[in-house]
Amino acid sequence: MTTEIKVPVLPESVADATVATWHVQVGEKFSRDQVLVDIETDKVVLEVPATADGVLTDISQAEGATVLGDQVIGTFSEGAEATASAPAPAESTSVTTGSNAKIIDILVPVLPESVADATVATWHVAEGDVVTADQNLVDIETDKVVLEVVAQDNGVVGKILHVEGDTVLGQQKIGELAAGATATSAPAADKYEAVSADELASPSVRRLMTEKGLSASDVTGSGKGGRISKEDVEAAVAAKSAPKAAAPAAAAPVVQDLGERSQKRVPMTRLRKTIATRLLEAKNSTAMLTTFNEVNMKPIMDLRKQYKDIFEKTHDTRLGFMSFYVKAVTEALKRYPAVNASIDGDDIVYHNFFDISIAVSTPRGLVTPVLRDADQLSMAGIENGIRDLAIKGRDGKLAMADMTGGNFTITNGGVFGSLLSTPILNLPQAGILGMHKIQDRPMAVDGKVEILPMMYLALSYDHRLIDGKESVGFLVTIKELLEDPTRLLLDV
Structure with missing residues (x-):
């Protein structure tokens, strides 16, 4: 046929x-x-x-x-x-001969509309490993989120066609799973026993080897399963030319003693590249300015101390500072609509909803998932929402829906001990509020010196859209609401 x-x-x-x-x-x-x-x-x-x-x-x-x-x-x-x-x-091509094994393709998930391709981040299994249904096989990293590919059935991992670092497309085959097979299934073992030279290198690496006049036997692969990378090819080329270059100096070799000093070169992840690009874009394409103020946190700390136990008992979540910050920011955004707006070309887009981006530190880098309709959430709803986003970020399970949108960002560097900073805008937003470490400091109160828990606030804003009067007024509003939380209830 x-x-x-x-x-x-x-x-x-x-x-x-x-x-x-x-x-x-x-x-x-x-x-x-x-x-x-x-x-x-x-x-x-x-x-x-x-x-x-x-x-x-x-x-x-x-x-x-x-x-x-x-x-x-x-x-x-x-x-x-x-x-x-x-x-x-x-x-030897049929893995099901003499067994109940069935070959299932391991595919890249369907990528979001705005994502062209992705990278194979981490294989959690190797060829020949026994896996169970719904076990995570591999992480696929895009420039926004990390997608998990799970096993569709119990079985044995067969060929891994794309190794860590390879660029792949949505629905592309990256490996095979022998469903129903066991570790001792002879047909499955025969199927994946030999790996050809072509399969040891990606197309771009094979082209580089051809250009350099090398075959697979000339290059020692340093990757998983003997996979050959571009660095391996370059090392082979250097080794090939080393004798000629070293011949004149053979009589007096120079050995550099590095001692315990070493360095490691690793490629940037997609997420880190995206963070770098967006930060540079924010610095270069906006008229960014930062204004500062300080807030006395004693009233909120006293309130938390008084009600934290009953709050946790009632709502099954702890009462943190972030719910106060979000509430104060939402109220301030209502009073200063320009801070809740964004620039689109020559237009100003004013948003009549309050989606707040919360900066979350994850093992792969800083992300800003969005807390939707913050103005409609209770204190407990805000605390639960932020906790859920933080857990998803830690586990690498943030979806595209969690990451898109957002009108204003809150970042809390105080949890890491930061006393003062100038946060960078999260485009296309026009403002970002930086919270910092709460630290006891001597303050003048009614002509007397008192030791109070003080915190610096930093508002970075796009001066093309927000004037100094609005930025200062916005920050002072947050200060007043945090220093007198009763205002949040009375809307004054």
């Missing part, structure tokens, strides 16, 4: 692609899942694997040709012809 070889479906933002490398030639035999051809776009390289054992019969689009998504670029003959000429490979 003749089967068409097609270009994969291209992402929405990609118009066409290029045939990069054919790994088989007309008349050559191959096995199921073997990579036949690499298709290169302006963002990623897509691998086209064989859907069955067969023999390549035609290449209609040669290397370098420009192609479209779903376009036919070749054909192959599958079934009896391939099996007759190569009985051995056909014998």
Whole structure:
């Protein structure tokens, strides 16, 4: 039976692609899942694997040709012809022979509309590992969130097609799971026993090896399962040229004693790249200014001390400072609509809702999930909402819906001991409030010196939209509400 070889479906933002490398030639035999051809776009390289054992019969689009998504670029003959000429490979391709195992593809989840591609962040399993249904197999990192890919059934992990650090697309196959197999299942073991040289390196690495005149045997892979990276290729090139370069100086080698000093170079994660880009954009594209004030936290601390036990008993959540901050900020935003607005081109967009972004520190970096409709939440609702977002951030389970939107940001550097800082805007928002460490300081009160728990407030704002009068008035309002929490109840 003749089967068409097609270009994969291209992402929405990609118009066409290029045939990069054919790994088989007309008349050559191959096995199921073997990579036949690499298709290169302006963002990623897509691998086209064989859907069955067969023999390549035609290449209609040669290397370098420009192609479209779903376009036919070749054909192959599958079934009896391939099996007759190569009985051995056909014998080992079925993982279900003599067992109840069934091959399930491990796919990248569907990516959000605004996300073009993603990165394989962490494999939690290795080839041959036994897994159970719903066990997390791999984390896929986008520039906004980390997506978990779980096992659909009990079984054994088969081939891992894309290793950590590889760029992948939505719904792309990154591995296989032999559902129903066990660690001792012979068919499953045979299926994944050998790894070809092509599978040890990504397409871009294989091209680099070709350019440098190296084969897989010339390079020692340092990745999982002997995977070859660009750094491994560069190291092999350096080692190859080292004897020539070192020959003149062989008589007097110079050895640099580094002692215990060392350094480590690691690539930035997608999230860290995005944070860096957005921070630079905020600094370079806004007229950012910061104004400061200080607040006496004694009234709130006394209130918490008086009611924290009964509050926790009633609402099953602890009474923290963040609920007071959010309440005060929401009330101040109602009085100063410009701080709750944003700039879109030449327009000012005023928001009649109050979605507050809360800065949360996670193992992968700083994120700002959104607390929706903060003006409609009770103190307990705010505390529960913030706690849920913090737990999701810690566990890497924040969804796109948790991250999008937000009209104003609150960041609390005081939990890390920060006494004073100038927070950077979270675009496209026009303002961000920095809370800091509560510290006892001597203060003049009615002509007397008293030791009070004081905290600095810092409001960074976009001066293109918010004038000095509004920014100071906004900050003073927050100060007054925090120093006299009764105002929050009386709306004065």
